[in-house]
Every structure is written in structure tokens, then in C-alpha cells.
Amino acid sequence: MSKNATAAMVECFSSIQGEGILVGMRQAFLRFSGCNLSCAFCDTPGMTAPPAACQLEITPGRRDFIEVPNPLCFSRVLTLIESWTAGWPGIHHSISITGGEPLLHGAFLAEWLPQLRKLLPIHLETNGTLPAVLKPLMPHLDYVAMDIKLPSASGCEGLWDDHREFLRIASAAKAFVKVVIDQTTEDWEIQRACEIIAGIDRAIPLILQPVTLNDGTIPMSPLRMLEFQELAGQLKEVRVIPQTHKFMGQL
Numbered sequence: 363m364s365k366n367a368t369a370a371m372v373e374c375f376s377s378i379q380g381e382g383i384l385v386g387m388r389q390a391f392l393r394f395s396g397c398n399l400s401c402a403f404c405d406t407p408g409m410t411a412p413p414a415a416c417q418l419e420i421t422p423g424r425r426d427f428i429e430v431p432n433p434l435c436f437s438r439v440l441t442l443i444e445s446w447t448a449g450w451p452g453i454h455h456s457i458s459i460t461g462g463e464p465l466l467h468g469a470f471l472a473e474w475l476p477q478l479r480k481l482l483p484i485h486l487e488t489n490g491t492l493p494a495v496l497k498p499l500m501p502h503l504d505y506v507a508m509d510i511k512l513p514s515a516s517g518c519e520g521l522w523d524d525h526r527e528f529l530r531i532a533s534a535a536k537a538f539v540k541v542v543i544d545q546t547t548e549d550w551e552i553q554r555a556c557e558i559i560a561g562i563d564r565a566i567p568l569i570l571q572p573v574t575l576n577d578g579t580i581p582m583s584p585l586r587m588l589e590f591q592e593l594a595g596q597l598k599e600v601r602v603i604p605q606t607h608k609f610m611g612q613l
């Protein structure tokens with residue numbers, strides 16, 4: 363594979379990370395198309411079929427997008443990020459590799475990540491279900507933000523074993539777990555997620571992320587958030603953080 367390798371992408375843009383332990387940090391986001399799950403709360407475009415074109419932001423954070431036909435050539439992405447780091451040095455903390463599920467593009471990432479990592483640290487956002495794809499990429503990752511999908515909120519069943527194996531591998535980097543919660547979430551689900559994390563390392567941060575609507579409202583009882591945080595007391599670091607980009611008007 364070479365710089366001419368291609369992948370179906372949705373968008374490349376600069377924004378403020380709205381979730382997880384890097385909340386508030388400025389990142390370059392590379393969003394890949396496609397996902398192996400279909401969560402009930404999914405609001406990410408371009409997951410069922412690749413869009414005809416990828417939206418590329420020319421000036422970081424200025425939303426001056428151009429359309430580039432899919433699949434996108436890696437050299438186009440590399441040139442864009444190089445122009446950002448050269449023209450606006452120091453504004454980005456890291457590159458967020460996101461989706462969809464970016465690990466569906468594992469072969470491409472194996473080629474891309476070493477070159478991108480020369481520019482900025484790499485932050486992988488993943489649904490945490492493809493451990494065999496993650497493993498060979500670990501040497502190229504600085505942060506791994508993985509989900510543990512609860513059957514209640516996501517509608518996804520039977521993922522516990524994949525999540526456990528995934529976190530075991532991811533824990534070699536700065537890994538943390540995001541669990542989306544809503545009014546249907548049950549206590550046993552939080553306890554099971556915590557057992558998985560504690561079985562690997564109690565110090566791995568857990569982010570409880572209440573479902574956040576596009577207008578920024580959170581349709582969940584504040585008391586339930588507190589109760590879930592208390593249920594996770596066996597872990598050393600449990601934070602409740604909604605999707606803050608939605609009420610900041612960020613992408």
C-alpha cells in the first residue's frame with residue numbers, strides 16, 4: 363500500500379473534542395465511513411453507505427469545506443494535515459481517528475498512522491468490538507477511546523467478551539472507556555461494565571456519557587447520573603460528561 367491507498371471518508375475538520383478525557387482539546391478529526399454496529403442513538407452521517415464525496419475543511423475551524431470524491435486518496439489527507447500543522451502550528455493537540463468505526467479500515471490505518479503520527483499524537487475513537495484489528499495498530503496509537511455498549515441504550519447485544527478483549531489490548535496505550543447511558547439503562551449493565559474494567563485495571567478512566575440531544579438537552583434524570591457514578595465506585599476515576607460539542611455548537 364502507498365500514499366495512493368484510498369478509503370471512504372465522511373469529513374476532515376478541526377474542532378473541539380466534546381467527549382471523554384480529552385474534552386475541550388482542539389483536534390483534527392478524520393471521520394471514516396461505515397460501521398459494524400447500528401446503535402439506537404446513532405446520529406453519525408455516512409454510516410450505512412459511503413457518501414459520494416468527503417468534506418475537507420481547508421482552513422482549520424473555518425468551515426470552508428470542499429468536496430473531494432470518495433474513496434479518498436491518503437496523500438490528500440496527509441497534505442491537508444501537513445498544511446494545518448505547518449500553517450497553524452501548535453493549535454491541535456492530536457488527530458482524532460473516528461467514524462463510524464474506523465477499525466473497519468484497519469489495513470489502511472496500518473499504513474497511514476505512522477505518517478500521521480509524525481505530525482501529531484493519535485487518538486482513536488472506536489466502538490471497541492474489533493480487538494483483532496486493534497492489536498497490530500497499537501504501536502501507532504497514543505490514546506484509545508473505546509465504547510462499552512450497553513444493550514439498553516444502544517440496542518446492541520452480546521458484545522461483552524469483545525469489549526473485554528479489546529480493552530485488554532487497548533490498555534497498553536492511554537485508554538479510557540465511554541459508556542452511553544440514558545433513562546433505560548439498568549444498574550446491572552453499569553456493574554458489568556465496571557467488572558470488565560476493574561478486571562484489567564481499576565485506574566482506567568470510565569466516562570459515563572448521558573445521551574445528549576442535538577439541541578444540547580439531556581433527557582435523563584440528574585439523580586440517575588449520580589446513582590450510576592456511585593455504582594462505579596470500585597473504579598478510581600469515573601466522570602459524568604455529556605456530549606459537550608452539541609451545546610457549544612461545534613461539529
Ligand code: SF4
Nearest residue numbers: 397399401404462489
Ligand atoms: S458504533 Fe458509533 S457510529 Fe457505529 S452505529 Fe454505534 S453510535 Fe453509530
